[in-house]
Amino acid sequence: MTAIKRAYPRPLDLKTGRVDLSHGSGGRAMAQLIEELFETHFDNPWLAQRNDQACFAVDAGRMVMTTDGFVISPLFFPGGDIGSLAVHGTINDVAMAGARPLYLAVGMILEEGFPLGELALIVRSMADAAKAAGVAIVTGDTKVVERGKGDGVFITTTGVGVVPPGVEISATRARPGDAVLLSGSIGDHGVAVLSKRESLSFETELLSDSAALHGLVAAMVEAVPGIHAMRDPTRGGLAALLNEIARESRVGIVVREDAIPVSTPVRGACELLGLDPLYVANEGKLAAFCAPEDAGRLLAAMRAHPLGREAAIIGEVIDDPDGFVQMHTSFGGNRIVDWLAGEQLPRIC
Amino acid sequence: MSVRYIDEFRDGTLARTLAERIRTEARPERRYHLMEFCGGHTHAIFRYGVPDLLPENVRLIHGPGCPVCVLPIPRVAHALQLALDHRVVLCTYADLLRVPGPERETLLKAKAGGGDVRMVYSASDALAIARAAPDRQVVFFAIGFETTTPPTAVVLKQAKALGLANFTVHCNHVLTPPALAGLLDSPDAQVPGALPLDGFIGPAHVSAVIGSRPFEPHVERYRRPLVIAGFEPLDVMQAILMLIRQLNEGRCQVENEYTRVVTRDGNVKAQALMAEVFELRERFEWRGLGELPASALRIREKYAGFDAERRFTLADTHATDNKACECPDVLRGLKQPTECKLFATVCRPDNPIGACMVSSEGACAAYYTFGRARERRHVPA
Numbered sequence: 001m002t003a004i005k006r007a008y009p010r011p012l013d014l015k016t017g018r019v020d021l022s023h024g025s026g027g028r029a030m031a032q033l034i035e036e037l038f039e040t041h042f043d044n045p046w047l048a049q050r051n052d053q054a055c056f057a058v059d060a061g062r063m064v065m066t067t068d069g070f071v072i073s074p075l076f077f078p079g080g081d082i083g084s085l086a087v088h089g090t091i092n093d094v095a096m097a098g099a100r101p102l103y104l105a106v107g108m109i110l111e112e113g114f115p116l117g118e119l120a121l122i123v124r125s126m127a128d129a130a131k132a133a134g135v136a137i138v139t140g141d142t143k144v145v146e147r148g149k150g151d152g153v154f155i156t157t158t159g160v161g162v163v164p165p166g167v168e169i170s171a172t173r174a175r176p177g178d179a180v181l182l183s184g185s186i187g188d189h190g191v192a193v194l195s196k197r198e199s200l201s202f203e204t205e206l207l208s209d210s211a212a213l214h215g216l217v218a219a220m221v222e223a224v225p226g227i228h229a230m231r232d233p234t235r236g237g238l239a240a241l242l243n244e245i246a247r248e249s250r251v252g253i254v255v256r257e258d259a260i261p262v263s264t265p266v267r268g269a270c271e272l273l274g275l276d277p278l279y280v281a282n283e284g285k286l287a288a289f290c291a292p293e294d295a296g297r298l299l300a301a302m303r304a305h306p307l308g309r310e311a312a313i314i315g316e317v318i319d320d321p322d323g324f325v326q327m328h329t330s331f332g333g334n335r336i337v338d339w340l341a342g343e344q345l346p347r348i349c
Numbered sequence: 350m351s352v353r354y355i356d357e358f359r360d361g362t363l364a365r366t367l368a369e370r371i372r373t374e375a376r377p378e379r380r381y382h383l384m385e386f387c388g389g390h391t392h393a394i395f396r397y398g399v400p401d402l403l404p405e406n407v408r409l410i411h412g413p414g415c416p417v418c419v420l421p422i423p424r425v426a427h428a429l430q431l432a433l434d435h436r437v438v439l440c441t442y443a444d445l446l447r448v449p450g451p452e453r454e455t456l457l458k459a460k461a462g463g464g465d466v467r468m469v470y471s472a473s474d475a476l477a478i479a480r481a482a483p484d485r486q487v488v489f490f491a492i493g494f495e496t497t498t499p500p501t502a503v504v505l506k507q508a509k510a511l512g513l514a515n516f517t518v519h520c521n522h523v524l525t526p527p528a529l530a531g532l533l534d535s536p537d538a539q540v541p542g543a544l545p546l547d548g549f550i551g552p553a554h555v556s557a558v559i560g561s562r563p564f565e566p567h568v569e570r571y572r573r574p575l576v577i578a579g580f581e582p583l584d585v586m587q588a589i590l591m592l593i594r595q596l597n598e599g600r601c602q603v604e605n606e607y608t609r610v611v612t613r614d615g616n617v618k619a620q621a622l623m624a625e626v627f628e629l630r631e632r633f634e635w636r637g638l639g640e641l642p643a644s645a646l647r648i649r650e651k652y653a654g655f656d657a658e659r660r661f662t663l664a665d666t667h668a669t670d671n672k673a674c675e676c677p678d679v680l681r682g683l684k685q686p687t688e689c690k691l692f693a694t695v696c697r698p699d700n701p702i703g704a705c706m707v708s709s710e711g712a713c714a715a716y717y718t719f720g721r722a723r724e725r726r727h728v729p730a
Contacts, residue, residue, distance in 0.1 A: 264352055329397050331359055333401035334401050335396060335719040
């Protein structure tokens with residue numbers, strides 16, 4: 001190691017240095033960036049081998065694989081940043097199959113001029129999130145694009161995991177009569193991010209709910225291996241999730257508004273901005289569908305886990321050829337919870 | 350978890366009590382067709398499921414009070430020309446971005462095509478953008494009823510005080526009382542019984558600015574009661590009860606349910622500000638309602654230097670709405686959204702054809718988004 005480090009006249013300048021095109025050119029500057037930032041922080045034996053791929057053994061059985069791109073603005077927000085989000089997001093996509101996440105791969109696209117100090121914060125945050133989750137980032141890639149051709153940092157993460165025997169969770173498997181369970185309050189991530197948008201900035205104590213859910217999922221699968229469907233309500237919020245499951249399983253869903261937890265700051269911000277919390281993004285919540293006789297056990301398992309303390313049964317699956325998602329409002333009426341048309345835009349009056 | 354000053358107006362127990370009273374007082378032998386003028390009311394009615402709490406003969410008809418919906422195609426064409434031909438920074442409220450102009454072009458598509466279109470939350474955001482980019486022409490495309498007009502007046506005054514050379518306003522502000530009159534003056538309204546409107550739920554925020562007085566001559570003239578109501582679902586229920594009582598008693602008055610905000614004279618300061626900066630247009634086209642006299646505002650001569658219509662050469666297009674679109678009849682309460690052939694088939698929130706589908710507050714969009722399960726004839730594939 002010492003011999004290699006001597007190859008660079010100075011360590012990376014994290015105070016004032018910026019990403020330049022040489023950091024993606026395959027030369028010495030790129031090697032230094034990878035070594036001093038990624039290898040140092042991600043720190044695992046697979047990465048240390050410096051191959052173009054990671055080689056690992058897996059148990060026999062079913063595997064899952066997923067990939068996700070992260071292009072969030074702003075890059076740093078209350079409760080997280082693009083780095084922790086990129087780790088949690090992919091771990092969660094693996095976990096939603098009931099799987100145990102094993103390894104992550106990461107692709108970073110950096111814009112010329114991006115401060116190295118901020119990049120270091122993001123990489124450290126990814127490393128911390130991965131360590132906390134017990135998932136290693138075993139391989140990666142870095143590219144640099146010219147100034148103006150990126151938005152600071154784009155991250156893609158790919159994850160693999162293994163599904164325990166006997167677990168078969170799929171968006172197509174919700175059945176009429178199934179209970180719908182939600183792991184906690186909705187809208188926290190979306191509102192926390194919105195509060196830091198340049199055009200909008202408002203004061204809130206709210207933090208993003210960004211979290212890795214595989215621990216919660218493991219507890220759930222252990223309590224009820226026969227969970228039918230599970231998904232995390234990210235973009236498009238809970239409304240999109242319910243509509244996706246209704247479409248894929250060809251069923252209708254009825255939820256009760258007063259059973260869906262929404263925190264006071266989220267409700268306040270949504271009122272102010274004319275947004276509906278049902279459509280606001282989350283990064284640390286999940287909804288699960290299971291047979292009614294399993295619902296009590298599943299709920300208890302969720303509530304016993306720190307990330308499921310506020311879990312609730314929010315509704316049920318019904319037979320409906322039209323695939324409508326309906327909500328009994330706290331006010332006493334009914335409404336459809338439809339797909340979002342385009343982006344959710346604030347109303348003016 | 351509760352949010353103060355909001356949950357009180359959405360209380361389910363109170364709603365049931367009010368619903369019971371409405372059911373008791375509404376006479377089964379007569380009809381109560383009540384139009385909520387404002388998109389804000391339409392939104393609340395569907396979002397909270399108010400129709401489920403009403404008896405059959407109390408029907409809500411969704412009016413033209415969504416400023417985005419009633420903006421005619423030639424005005425959208427102006428916005429597109431400003432963004433694409435004049436290459437200005439075009440700032441506007443988010444609702445407008447999806448409104449189709451000529452050949453189904455929208456500001457959202459113009460933005461994707463390289464136009465500098467920015468979504469702002471207030472007129473002052475647009476002014477801030479102009480101050481930060483002195484080398485760019487910045488246009489605030491102003492839309493809305495009397496609610497959003499005073500803020501536009503404020504930025505025009507500020508721009509003048511600052512002597513900003515790169516900031517103008519494209520004014521599309523419209524007025525509520527003339528629209529109400531236009532609705533009731535329409536040919537259908539002249540045939541007794543043809544226009545099935547028995548009363549009005551009057552606007553909330555608009556009335557906070559203009560007061561309840563401007564509605565009095567119309568109520569007198571057209572013999573339909575009007576109750577000004579807040580935008581919370583209990584406000585709407587209470588207003589419905591008040592209208593039922595007026596109709597039962599043969600009264601025809603302007604009443605105010607929204608007394609926590611609205612007075613008879615309104616916000617006098619805001620009115621003075623509007624009068625200083627704006628003057629009446631002789632006529633203005635409303636999507637779905639046609640041309641209505643004295644129904645919109647333009648920028649006064651004194652502020653001519655900040656008027657985008659004067660600064661930029663803008664072509665007037667003569668695009669017309671789709672002929673099969675029933676928006677004009679939906680807006681007058683003659684038809685339900687589901688009676689339109691286009692509804693939920695080609696005309697959907699993600700592909701709006703008519704005025705009522707373009708904003709979430711439009712009658713058809715609200716019906717599509719929140720109410721469709723009630724009416725299963727037209728279900729998208």
